[in-house]
Amino acid sequence: MILNSKNLHAGVEKLKEEHVGLVVVINKYDGIDLPKSACTVLVIDGLPDVRRKIDKIEESALQGSELVLNNKIQKIEQGMGRGIRSKDDYCV
Template identity: 40%
Template structure:
């Protein structure tokens, strides 16, 4: 496996990454009679074959909802496209006003970006504080909540979050991802990863 891995070195360390998870060494997966792959946002299901060894024939018949009735409705607005003068200050004022009546969530890519919301956010959730904070949102009105670099795996149904603002895109999580995106010019792969995380 090691000869096929990618190795990236920067000023802070070394990262070695296999091209995909070596499923044959994960005993629970390698010995399983059945495997269930669950996802709501997989943009490219070929990774189930290449990375997880799924049977491509089986992937042609996924189990899916009969109707879209259970799926949430989203309206995505890009204020900067409508008004190039729209600024972060405008967004803060809008989110703060909205959060007086309903829960509003802002997702930022880093702790540094979260500092810009200090003083107006009712809660900043990062690391181990995220789960308890999300539970509070589901239970009632909290106000304006800032999530730090948590784009995926967040479930905020109905009144838990009525307005969600994404302030900048998620940062690459690994050295290998950063090299793929910037050094190798694979912006498409990086963009697909970001889209999947945000969905």
């Protein structure tokens, strides 16, 4: 199943109800809650692109700075948090 901004909500609800198999979430994982067996293996292939012009300018101007690095680390942590939400969840 491939999820994007158009079918994300319905796809996440299906994941919570039944085993789906391989699911690809395209460029969107903020706010997705995948508890228990809904996500046991998570692969993050790159980071979401910066969309807003002001963010692109900031990233370009501050390239290599600690601020840009911290923003990237935060995005990775958010992605990792999709599979592990509580002490009862497990994910690799």
